[in-house]
Amino acid sequence: MIAAALLLPNWVGGHSALSSHGVQAARIESLWWLMFWVCSAVFVLVMVATGIAITRRTLPSGPPGPIPPQSRRRMTRTVAAAAAVTVLTLFVLLIASVSTGRAIASLSERGGPSIKVTGHQWWWEIEYDHPTPSRIVKTANEIHIPVGRAIKLELSSQDVIHSFWVPSLHGKRDLIPGHSNDIWIRADHPGVYRGQCGEFCGLQHAHMGLLVIAEPQDRFDAWYRSQLQTSALPMTPSQQHGRQLVESGPCALCHTIQGSQANGNLGPDLTHLASRRTIAAASLPNTRGNLGGWISDPQSIKPGNRMPPITMKSEDLQAMLDYLESLK
């Protein structure tokens, strides 16, 4: 019944420890089911024993006193046997746990992209590191990886402790200021896997999501090449006006758009904003309406986040959106 209850709910596409799409999450999932069945069996046995103990026919009520010696001996043997079985069972679970732990820690591979993930209140900075500076790609809240390759993520934090967690691929690993951590992940099926910050990090901990997009190598390469480009040039007068607003307005103080004069580094890099699926750390789909709402009033969508509300004329906002939407 419990198993049925666990299986029935509508699993979120790619955001669940029980719908694994990576080798490590799959191993953890098998460990979970082993634990689940062993523990369920233990639970049922103990409940049956308790049920029998409280329903079985007992002697008529007499004065209270000690348990008679002959049943005491029998009970001692039973309790000792039960304790021995407990120890044995726990030992099996310990071995299963340690061997799973070693297996998931052994994943590594040479030659893949090296990705730096930096936690911020409340978004994820993603940087594809490369010895050649011109081949470094910066983005936010969205990690593209090639399917079937083991990828190393280097985790660090600039402010408070966050935790990187994409349940369908792997367990958590904390991003701790002053400590460098890393985690290896491998997606075995193409797909979009949602992740979320796993350590309480303040006001908007609830809205600190990210997406891992696993795609075949050629599509990944194509995406990577497109991200290497500087930002798209404004084509229409409206886009040109929008770009001008971004460069001269408050946006440029915090955001960078490669190829423009916006080069702030407090907020997410917007060079290829329009190529991303979501905004506000995987909180909203990246649509024109959402983007406009976010720019005009970010504090009502994510109260407490670091982006101030920007007041501007309606046509200016439209121009800015025209420009931002062109940043493929």
Added chain:
Amino acid sequence: MSAEPIVPGLIAAPSEDADAEERRRLERTWEYARGLWGWVAEVDHQRIGMRYIVTALIFFALGGVEALMMRVQLAKPENGFLNPDLYNQVFTTHGTTMMFLFAVPVMLGLGVYLVPLMVGTRNLAFPRLNAYSYYVYLIGGLFLYAGFFLNAGPDAGWFSYVPLSGPAFSPGKRVDIWCQMVTFTEISSMAVAVNLITTAFKQRAPGMSLNRIPIFVWAMIVTSFMVIFAMPAVALASQMLPLDRLVDTHFFNPAEGGDALLWQHLFWFFGHPEVYIIFIPATGIVSTILAPFTRREVFGYLALILSLVATGFIGFGLWVHHMFATGLPQLGQSFFTAASIMIAVPSGIQMFCWIATLWGGKLRFRTPLLYVLGFIFTFMIGGLTGVMLAAVPLDLQVHDTFFVVAHFHYVLIGGAVFPLLGGLFYWFPKMTGRMPSETLGKLSFWLVFLGFQVTFFPQHILGLQGMPRRVYTYLPETGWGDLNMLSTVGAFILGLGALVFVINLVVSRVSGPLAGDDPWESDTLEWATPSPPPPYNFHPMPTVSHRAPLWHRSEDQPVITGLRSDRREFLMTGLLDAEPDHRQVSPGPTMMPFFLSLGTGITFIVGIFTPWALPIGAVPVAISLIGWFWPRGDQGHKILKEKS
């Protein structure tokens, strides 16, 4: 020691007039202080124990209301009942209240009330320290709620991880209030622990050798030792953090050579034993309740005691399992996995002993036993999910998700609150002299039990589905809405059950039928004296010749005579066999503990604004300590008992 052949708790037959006179003298000597000042000056363990319990239950109610507020907010995705700032204050205050202001104090308060009665003495070893502990705890609790109602409730979680709780990311005084509240309750708990250990070791009724100590008292001894070893870690941490915040020390600041993980080690070195500090007294309650309601002595006394002691030791080797996701070396993690799995062994042995007791018993299905059965069911689930969490790979997935929330509520509500409610119901007649209503008792049990399961079982699934803890909301497309709604419905059923429980106690307190000395036909000493017990607890002072003294009253059971009744005297006995050693004088009512607690309060509360709090606070502290230790005639002197 002269011995008159009488049964403990009964008046000696030969000289009733003399005995009545003796009782009158005892009454006068030990009478409760009168008036408002008298209320404040009281040092009696029954009175202070009751204050502890009632205060802790009020905090429990406040924490429960906060829990309902969170459940309303989470009932549906993107709900607007609480804004994130308020939600963070509410969940932090909820956790802080439940751990520091409810669970530990209520268990220690029960110990304060029961331990002297169970070991057959007249008061705790250090009555004034006891009063001080209570006031310090009360000030800490009031301070936290004063902050909470002034919109300065702590908001960095009950664990207050740095750097989030540090000066850079938590400006204002919210976290400082949290820190000092923790310090208050730690001081209070440590003082109670010292009191309980001394009382249980040195004041037992003659004949109560170590292997005859009631299991509940053993549980309080183990708990008290855990308090003494665990609390200094967090008391230290809760001073280092305000120093970082107030005078720019950099204990936890990585930019200046400090370390954020240091906080986690200090906190969890306390935080994990804390769980057992709450759970072990509850197992003591379970063992105590089982005997009268199965009408059998609990099976496996020695195994149960050794399990408690083993739990106490192993409980200190688990703290890192709260930190698996921080990326510690594999080998170290395996060690803590093994320790975390190993602690299931003593818990399992206890469970088997209880089931064996049920098996051999003649059961009476009264409310306390129902709570014990509810405990067995619920704690089994919580214990088994605990084994799952000990496995590092699984922990990495469900750590800081609702799976963990479900797990520790199964352990703490199922494992500690269910036995506590059963225990309060069981000892209510002793504390008030009146019987609680069995009908309301059963109704409250079923509401609490079913409401609990509906609230927390779905949270296991939510956690596996990826719902993190400590989020004020979630997106609709996650699909977590239905189970959250179910959980919220359950929370209100649970709250209703708790309300029925309280109504039962309040109504029965006024109009319940009289209980008599021993309504449940129990086996331990507290039932050998009237309900509620007189301020001097026992007359004549009992001796013990069996582990279940009330079930083995012999006609020629000796009693203690020769204690003076014109001043507060009790008997000190040996540690191992409780052989009579000497008489000791117990202090009477005094204001000094209250004044000292005010001095302590001034020091810590002013201390969040200026380091000058130390010299400022030292003045009232010094004055009250001088008053405390001022010599008063023969009151403070030991008088050796002459050999007879």
